[in-house]
Amino acid sequence: MRKAAIVAAGQSAFGEFPKKSIKELFVEAYRDMLGAADVPLDPRRVQAAYVGSLGVGGFQLGQIAPLLTTYIGLGPIPVARVENACASGGFALYQAVLAVASGACDVALAAGVEKMRDLSSSKTRYWLGVSGDTEYERLAGLTFAGIYALMASRYMHEHRVGKKYLSMVAVKNHENGARNPKAHLRRKIALEEAMKAPDVAHPLNLYDCSPTSDGAAVAIVAAAELAREFTAKPVEIAGFGAGSDHLAIHDRETITSLRASVEAAKKAYEMAGISPADVQVAEVHDCFTIAEILAYEDLGFCPAGGAPRLLDEGATTLQGRLPVNPSGGLKSKGHPLGATGVAQAVEIFRQLRGEAKERQVKDAEIGLSHNVGGSGGSAVVFVYRAM
């Protein structure tokens, strides 16, 4: 298969932007990418585009891909929206990589965008609910916080660990996000503060939940052999994989591991020819703190039940042996659904190029990103290598 590389990437600020439209958020991300490029990008080289978005609120639901790509002046190229709920951005990147790998094009744009803050919180719950199993979960009243709360309860029971470990994830990610100028919640929090926040869905409290955010992110994927025409420091997509699972958690064999993540990671490692121990920096899907804990185990960073020990050791902090979510993760950077998967790639791109400034992971050459749809109905993993 023809190898692909990311040659440029950027994102808008994540947060609450009542005066910015979807188009403006997209342009902000595109301009951030152009501004950070070491070689000026000729938009005419972009031959295809994929936009990840759930379309929260439905303001512009259909054909958002041509709406956005024509708005920035891209030509009459093949474009499409790709959707897998919270993994929409990761799957948009996946399709861009396949388009380049197939030879159908040499250069593709992957983007993600979501505008979530225009809605009331009950409307937002509805829109998030449309990504669960409607018949068995949404109509029965189960929210996404509720689903992840069930996972957290079961995990704490199976491995006999306390709420503290959930809060440690929040503290770590806020610590990192405070160093990220694009982050939505840019402040450090103390462990005690995190543990005592009001409950959302027990045992998950306010600080266990990622915020609902507005934002956009973009990346240019090029055939690896052409990558140096675009930048002196391309980042190879060394491996990629995706998986899926039943939406309704009652249909799964376990709720303390996401099968979709396990499958995605297995394929990505195999293609990249690496093992989990080779990963030096990772952006994982921490929509709720328990999700990051499950990710450690599903991605093979530790055995099942080993996540609390990783946290006790500080292994996944910015100074640890495997920094996870240096961007602040979904928890602190924010989680504009469709944008998230692409923004993870933006962060790893900058980390592997040594451009992450205050949150730079030292000497990282191999990175990973992990994006989950809803409560694990889908997942996609990329392994990146500095070229």
Added chain:
Amino acid sequence: MRKAAIVAAGQSAFGEFPKKSIKELFVEAYRDMLGAADVPLDPRRVQAAYVGSLGVGGFQLGQIAPLLTTYIGLGPIPVARVENACASGGFALYQAVLAVASGACDVALAAGVEKMRDLSSSKTRYWLGVSGDTEYERLAGLTFAGIYALMASRYMHEHRVGKKYLSMVAVKNHENGARNPKAHLRRKIALEEAMKAPDVAHPLNLYDCSPTSDGAAVAIVAAAELAREFTAKPVEIAGFGAGSDHLAIHDRETITSLRASVEAAKKAYEMAGISPADVQVAEVHDCFTIAEILAYEDLGFCPAGGAPRLLDEGATTLQGRLPVNPSGGLKSKGHPLGATGVAQAVEIFRQLRGEAKERQVKDAEIGLSHNVGGSGGSAVVFVYRAM
């Protein structure tokens, strides 16, 4: 690029099915495919799946792909929804072809599904409207029938032709659809009846508009070199192409030609190494009768302004030299948005295998399908060849 072929295909009945859920429609299409297969399909061979759907009504908007694929027992494979409004199905097929072409998998499922009849007609207008340019068209009150009415008026003015030619498209497609047991509107209509129907958006009347339908369609795409393991009569995807354009028609240079269709067709012909004159049967996007007229010209079946002559000659009837929409097209077969692009492939697959029964086009070996998003914001074209 590695060649791909369709090795199995099927569809549900199209129509109004208040008692069938999205899952049931999907299963109906899948079973239709299994029942028509000459070699039993082992579902474990399916390594990826793409589902086209706009998600009209929003009942199950997020992650419909894993919801449906796990429901029929497919494994933890990469799946995603692909959306480009009315071209969602065509772009799902496009991604399945790219997945196989890239070597990421050998066998992929392409599917499309839509359930539109649960909504009132005002709600349906809203959901269709979310595929136009919301800021400049939907919020100003322009409907899709209204947009195509503008195109029709301009076409009739530029080429000095009357309403009769619009109605001739409707008459032809109803004639064909009456022979299709899966069609939504399965009855012949007379020219006078078609011309005198009540206006929807002048000059388009009721018989110029495709119905809103429930339905699903599926196809299996395999690497061409493996195709004969699945069937004795595979149909090669000889060429494919896609294009895009501004959503808002005021941003376009012309409204009597869809640039996205022209771009898509150009690429598909080039890849297949054929000219429009080589096409022996075509399924084109006739969401409104004017759309089929523009398609004749955009696909190169005749020069600009030449469509009325093609209709006068009867060239595109089932007995003509280039039968168009033998299935009945969107106009008579029905138009469940996400399903349409895949259902077009199902029809061409059956035509090139000689399995179209009462509506069989004689000795066709090269076919084409053409699927348009909304009012032309996106389009995708496939050229098929009997293997």
